Amino acid sequence: MDKLDRLILEQLQADCSLPINDLAERVGLSPTACWRRVQKLEERGVIRARVALLDGVRLNVGVTVFVAVRTSRHDARWLEQFHAAVSTIPEVVELYRMSGDTDYLMRVVVPDVAAYDQVYKRLIRMAELADVSSSFAMEQIKYTTALPLDYLPDS
Incomplete structure (x- = not known):
């Protein structure tokens, strides 16, 4: 795990819906290199899932x-x-x-x-x-x- 992996994880924790091009730009990689790193993080189980966080109050479970x-x-x-x-x-x-x-x-x-x-x-x-x-x-x-x-x- 290096500095680039950490940056990728930081960005994905904030917004996992980022297009790969935007993610790559934010962490200073080419889209292909960034995508490969994301794939490796998923394969290793570091990234377990990508989900939407819902608002419990708006869903009446507040x-x-x-x-x-x-x-x-x-x-x-x-x-x-x-x-x-x-x-x-x-x-x-x-x-x-x-x-x-x-x-x-x-x-x-x-x-x-x-x-x-x-x-x-x-x-x-x-x-x-x-x-x-x-x-x-x-x-x-x-x-x-x-x-x-x-x-x-x-x-």
Whole structure:
């Protein structure tokens, strides 16, 4: 990974819809050389996908709920069942297995408390859980999908 790859990634994180000619111009490469680098970054899995970021408020899912889940079961069968169940709930947009007191942390987006209650009821029917604690976000202070590029190893 060199300086040009970093520049390409920086530009694509800001706007992945850039035409290759514009991207190449911004990073100081020919379109062909730039395209080859983008292809290599995709092949290596550095670029996982190119997506559109949507506005949750305009799509009526502007309420964010952070859900901490604890379980008393830590076997492979439960784990598979839980992961499969959560993957069927579209309102769960992120799920992490955690260290510490919380086993899993989810980010859920819904239009309102009543919709979250439906997600909660669906969740507790799907898997044996010891505790579910929900916190509603009052204000979004920072949101980005851009990853820091300062830690990339030099090639």
